[in-house]
Amino acid sequence: ILNVEQSPQSLHVQEGDSTNFTCSFPSSNFYALHWYRWETAKSPEALFVMTLNGDEKKKGRISATLNTKEGYSYLYIKGSQPEDSATYLCAFGWSTLTFGKGTMLLVSP
Amino acid sequence: IAGITQAPTSQILAAGRRMTLRCTQDMRHNAMYWYRQDLGLGLRLIHYSNTAGTTGKGEVPDGYSVSRANTDDFPLTLASAVPSQTSVYFCASSDSGVLNTEAFFGQGTRLTVV
Numbered sequence: 001i002l003n004v005e006q007s008p009q010s011l012h013v014q015e016g017d018s019t020n021f022t023c024s025f026p027s028s029n030f031y032a033l034h035w036y037r038w039e040t041a042k043s044p045e046a047l048f049v050m051t052l053n054g055d056e057k058k059k060g061r062i063s064a065t066l067n068t069k070e071g072y073s074y075l076y077i078k079g080s081q082p083e084d085s086a087t088y089l090c091a092f093g094w095s096t097l098t099f100g101k102g103t104m105l106l107v108s109p
Numbered sequence: 110i111a112g113i114t115q116a117p118t119s120q121i122l123a124a125g126r127r128m129t130l131r132c133t134q135d136m137r138h139n140a141m142y143w144y145r146q147d148l149g150l151g152l153r154l155i156h157y158s159n160t161a162g163t164t165g166k167g168e169v170p171d172g173y174s175v176s177r178a179n180t181d182d183f184p185l186t187l188a189s190a191v192p193s194q195t196s197v198y199f200c201a202s203s204d205s206g207v208l209n210t211e212a213f214f215g216q217g218t219r220l221t222v223v
Contacts, residue, residue: 032209046211096167097212101151
């Protein structure tokens with residue numbers, strides 16, 4: 001069983017704050033690292049799929065970086081908005097996707 | 110575009126009964142997956158299929174079986190349900206495995222075994 005760790009478990013920020021989360025994964029046999037956004041009562045939706053060491057991806061105010069040699073990825077949200085409130089999942093792709101337990105973000109107005 | 114559809118949306122099931130959760134996708138994706146979501150445990154893989162005709166076991170396969178007779182459908186069967194199988198079940202699919210393509214999720218099936 002692959003070990004995918006996310007931190008923090010939860011986070012409460014004010015509107016306008018910038019924040020970041022960490023995903024740690026096995027650094028050997030790396031294939032892909034996925035980030036998903038999961039809103040309450042909905043299904044997870046993909047944010048990024050990253051495959052190369054040093055990859056940086058951006059979608060609006062959200063960006064992610066990848067370090068496969070040390071086995072971590074950061075997700076950044078710039079200027080958080082209440083609609084960013086969700087659980088953010090990372091998943092390590094090898095033969096299948098192994099998910100971390102997620103970081104639950106709450107953004108207060 | 111429907112994407113990926115699960116049925117039923119929710120179900121209350123008596124322990125010992127047999128139940129099949131249905132999953133259909135119209136994206137012609139090769140790979141399909143079943144996950145269960147439990148509080149504090151995140152999404153855990155039950156079974157997967159990388160292509161029609163093949164299946165594999167995930168992290169928590171016991172008590173579940175799957176089949177992949179064609180590309181579109183990936184049913185999950187509980188042969189004899191037990192209360193510990195109370196969970197929210199998510200089906201997902203991806204184009205060519207998870208190496209570089211995102212997974213798309215169904216809306217989930219909430220199953221309660223009593």
